[in-house]
Amino acid sequence: MTPAQREWTQNQMNKMHSYLVKLGAVSEDAKDIVQDTFYKAFLYEDSIQPDKMSAWLFKVAIHAYYDLCRRSKRQAALPSLEELASTELLPEEWLTSQEDRQEVQEVLEKLSPVHKQVLELRYKHEMSYKEIGESLDLKPNNVKTYLSRAKKQFAKIYGRLGKHE
Numbered sequence: 001m002t003p004a005q006r007e008w009t010q011n012q013m014n015k016m017h018s019y020l021v022k023l024g025a026v027s028e029d030a031k032d033i034v035q036d037t038f039y040k041a042f043l044y045e046d047s048i049q050p051d052k053m054s055a056w057l058f059k060v061a062i063h064a065y066y067d068l069c070r071r072s073k074r075q076a077a078l079p080s081l082e083e084l085a086s087t088e089l090l091p092e093e094w095l096t097s098q099e100d101r102q103e104v105q106e107v108l109e110k111l112s113p114v115h116k117q118v119l120e121l122r123y124k125h126e127m128s129y130k131e132i133g134e135s136l137d138l139k140p141n142n143v144k145t146y147l148s149r150a151k152k153q154f155a156k157i158y159g160r161l162g163k164h165e
Contacts, residue, residue: 009038012054012057013034013038015125016030016033016034016037016057016058016061017030017031017034018124019058019061019120019121019124019125020033020034020061020065022120022124023062023065023117024069025065025068029065029068030065033061033064033065033068034061036064037057037060037061037064038057040060041053041056041057041060052131052134054127054131055127055130055131055132055133055134055135056134058121058125058127058131058135059134059135059136059137062117062135062136103158104158107154107157107158108120108154110157111150111153111154111157114136114146114150115146115149115150115153115154116150117136118132118136118143118146118147118150119147119150119151119154121135121136122147129143129144129147
């Protein structure tokens with residue numbers, strides 16, 4: 001594996017882990033899903049188009065997470081103390097950023113699952129409409145529609161919090 005491939009793989013693994021944790025996976029479960037996903041990718045490497053690899057990885061990971069949820073019926077977990085302590089911000093900055101993140105997370109939780117997913121894949125993971133569509137089994141035009149509706153719904157709910165009108 002070349003250094004560029006290793007860097008791309010590590011970047012994808014980190015993005016996928018972060019996304020799974022945002023969906024509600026416990027960090028250890030997310031690590032297991034990421035590992036299994038990349039194992040499958042190496043097994044089926046020849047049958048996956050290189051330009052669709054990222055979308056394929058996310059799709060497999062998302063389905064694995066949903067399977068885990070169906071099997072275990074787990075609830076979303078809070079971040080671990082290690083994750084909270086890993087911040088490099090000053091305590092005041094960290095608390096302020098946590099409050100902002102908590103507000104955004106509250107709004108995201110009120111959105112439908114597909115709206116939440118398209119927003120996170122587009123803005124947090126910077127995936128293209130095509131990649132999002134491949135990950136969620138949607139056509140790119142449907143992704144645009146969902147994204148537009150999700151942004152409107154997010155703005156409406158965020159404004160209702162009374163702090164951001």
